[in-house]
Amino acid sequence: MPLSTGLYLHGGERHFGGGAHSLKALVGSEVAVTAWHPGRRIGAMCRYSLPRHDDGGVATSGLYGDENLFGLVVDFHRLEINLGELEVGIFGGADLFSEGAPELFNVGWRNVEVAHAFCREIGVHPRHLHIGDRIHRLVTLELRHGGVNVRRQDGETGRW
Template sequence: MLTSVTFATDAGQERTLSVGMGQALAGDRQTQLTAIVGSCIAVVLWHPRMNLGAMAHVVLPDSHGKSETPGKFADTAVPHLVRMLESKGCNRSGLTAKLAGGACMFRGDGPLQIGDDNIAACRTHLRQMGIPIAAEDLGGTSGRKVTMDFATGRFTIEIAGKVARVL
């Protein structure tokens, strides 16, 4: 499981990295991070002045004390992303968040509405850490492909059969 800070190293070469379920990756202005989410949440923290950021692919709202995969749970992913970026010189006060996902993938009412729980948990933990949410595309019944470009701050949301949106 990749949880270390990953940054592009070759000047002038852009890298696109996929963030899998439970993973957390960071990047610089030469990096784009992408994830495919349904009920999961792509949580992105971005420092616009430094063009540095990180993304976690949050699967569940609460770790219940498990710490081996911090990107997997909202309560551990948000502080983990902050630590990753602070280790590269980002000041928490300069960070903003972008969120996507949290779809209701199992249509109907019932106990499997994890998307709503993930949305609430991510918002709560960002608020507790004092990080404002700059953009979000949450809920609904469709999965999304999300791409964050740390050079421009463009957060692109793609849903099958719809026009891509940039937040």
């Protein structure tokens, strides 16, 4: 069986689809959100760097969590997929910059809060969580079967 090919997502990117490849994202304070529909065998991942686009303008870069997660909703709606049936994972949100400052200044934690708000809005509880701490993570979503693997900077791994 051939090895699956991987598509690496950079900050602001999103990918939606199925097939024999995997989606990967290296995150620190950024957040990667995975979404998998087991019945349709379709998944998605997005990666964002900042929580919200608050200046009132139209942002289309995907760097902001609110706009990138909205893109996921649009992708699934195009195929008439019920968002409440998704298996969602939230990864990243490390505290790499705040040095003990209040949460207001912790970009990683604010990124995670946006992902949790997204889950509440679509009516799901995150099935996979690997958030916080002071580490980087490599997140992989296998689009063949929806499995998620996380490899921490310190070598620890987790599979779901």
